[in-house]
Amino acid sequence: MNQTVGQQLIIAAIPVLPALVFLILALFGRYIREGAQFVAIFGVATSLVFSCFALFFVARDGAPIDFAVNWINLEEGGSFPMGIYIDGLAAVMLVVVCFVSLMIQLYSGAFMQDDKRFAWYYAVLNLFTASMLGLVVASNFIELYVFWELVGLCSYLLIGHWFEKPEAARAAQKAFIVTRVGDMALFVGIIMFWRATGTTSYQGISEAAQAGFIGSSLFATAVVLVFVGAIGKSAQFPLHVWLPDAMEGPTPVSALIHAATMVAAGVYLVARTYDIFVQSPTAMLVVAYIGGFTALMAATMALTKKDMKRVIAYSTVSQLGYMMLALGIGAYSAGIFHLYNHAFFKALLFLGAGSIIYAMNSYNIFEMGGLRRRMPLTFWTMVIAGVSLAGIFPLSGFWSKDAIVVSAFAEHFYVLFAMALLTVFLTAFYIFRAIFVAFLGEPRTEAAREAIESPGIMTGPMVILAFFSVVSGLVGTPLRDYFAEIVAPSEFATEALGVEPHEFNVTLAVVSVVVALGGIALAYALYVPKPERAAELARRFSPIYTFLDKGWYFDALYDRVFVRPAMAIGRFVRQFDRRALGRLVTGVGRGFSGAGERLRPLQSGGAQNYALFILVSVLILGVIVGAQYAFLTVALIAVIALAAVALGARL
């Protein structure tokens, strides 16, 4: 294409640098120890600079960066290139991933300082970043799938970083297995596309589908299967159950998973393959309704959680639902804009939660209280993040959320619009419930009374993220939507959808802000002046409370429907192995050993016995040769063998 080799090297270095850092830390981590953070931060900071270059190139040229080398050539079976394809979407994702990763790596230096696997933690963190960057720049499905699985692997390693805790080990397995369900579907979808079109590149599949190479039902199935992959990674209904459990990992990891690397991959996949998705209206509807339903469902689950990190985790599920909804109804730029804004304030929320955990070693908001005075920086940054998440004008969350809500309304998806608006209310309520309970009122425990503000290396990244949580939305205001200019759907997708750009709707904006403010006010009214009130409400509606608190009993349901049957099959197989196969094997062994026991006396050790056998055998042979009659031969062998055995036994 039109890039110089130098440019290509710089672009290729974006994912390669963190991967190199991983190699260095994995090999020499034990000697580098605490120095690991400097190696890691140097690597990811360089990647960030290079990502900014990439964004600049793409924005300046208005054309994607696209180059590839051939990886596997199967001659007639087709070829699989390893390529890099960076359009506006990918460039923005690169910058966001590198930036958030950098902030989290700075922060982790203090948060993880006494960890015994400090260097390994940084190594995996960098592999995680590298995989996500690789996934973002991938130019075809196979390449994407490689990094997709690497992302899953890293999340497993990081969620289970404290694997000495059984819950952490279990959560890591759960995350791995649940996302694997989605991965499997994605892989089947990829193979279906490949079989039908003979290519795995996004563009190739899209063009083949436009030309009608794929049957419409087959095509819709494949698209939905790919979307199931995205559901798994992005923790959408019904594969959302792993994300709240993933809170067992170190908090900065949660921030990374939720803001940039893991869950964004699913949304990114849908956005990346948007040209393919728009050709199947069914798939688009599935995307939109799964997203809308997930947004609402996860928001209700977050209402009753006592664990600070779980509240934020459910909020991520809910916000990802928003993004899916936006993509499903054709509001491509709005969805990605939300992904971009969400990265900043969600990372900030987690880092704030981590800061509290660092100070008082508890996740339970009802053990906190009164932290406002003890930890002012954490408090204020959390409030900024919360306001942004709630979508209050003019913070970043407002702009993207409003764009989604407006699109849903303007495209006449009134059910989704209602769901989105209700979610806005619930979101504002649950996040401020957590903030109010944790920071206002009186300290409820000794730990809360003695909490002190975290060190500068932790609050620094938080302040930077808070700054971006405020201003990141300004690139996409109705005055001049720079974001939508860079991250625009392809011309083909725009035509296929026939979506008009939506005017900023002041009434709707006011409505959504008022709804959000209502949520905040309700949280304040219930939890600040008279905290008993909330507890009493919970008692009165205890079935609903429990239903929400148990996450709609999804875990219990999956336990019954999938986990226990799987365990039962496992037990059955074990029993079969032990009883049937085991007995078969030991039986054969015993048979031979018993026969050996019977035949043992033949080996009497007496040389004369052996000589007798030899003599008798020679006589038999002589008789056989002389007799030449088969029947006689057999009878003689039998008789003489019996006689020999009897004789041997006697001796």
Add this chain to the structure above:
Amino acid sequence: MPPQAQQFLDTLNSTVPLEAYLIVGAIMFAIGAWGALIRRNAVVVFMCIELMINAVNLSLVAFADYLPDAGGAGVGYAVLVIAVAAAEVAVGLAIALAVYRTRKTVNVDEVNLMKG
């Protein structure tokens, strides 16, 4: 000379039939085998084996005499067997001596270390 005596002398002077040699060889072989199987003393067992070998040698030589077309191959074999028998006796007696030194016995029933 009475005809009976003359007949007896003729019989003595006539060639001995092959069967006679073979019968003697078979009897020798049977005696040897019987001794080799039932005698306890290792030295006697060796002697019996020697007897069996010589029974075979007798057969070989008899066959060689009665089958001139074979070109005396039987005699050659007999010489070979004698040489092998000598070697076997040397080794066998050495074994018997070694067993006697370690176990203070040459009773073959008591030498059964290889019992299964």
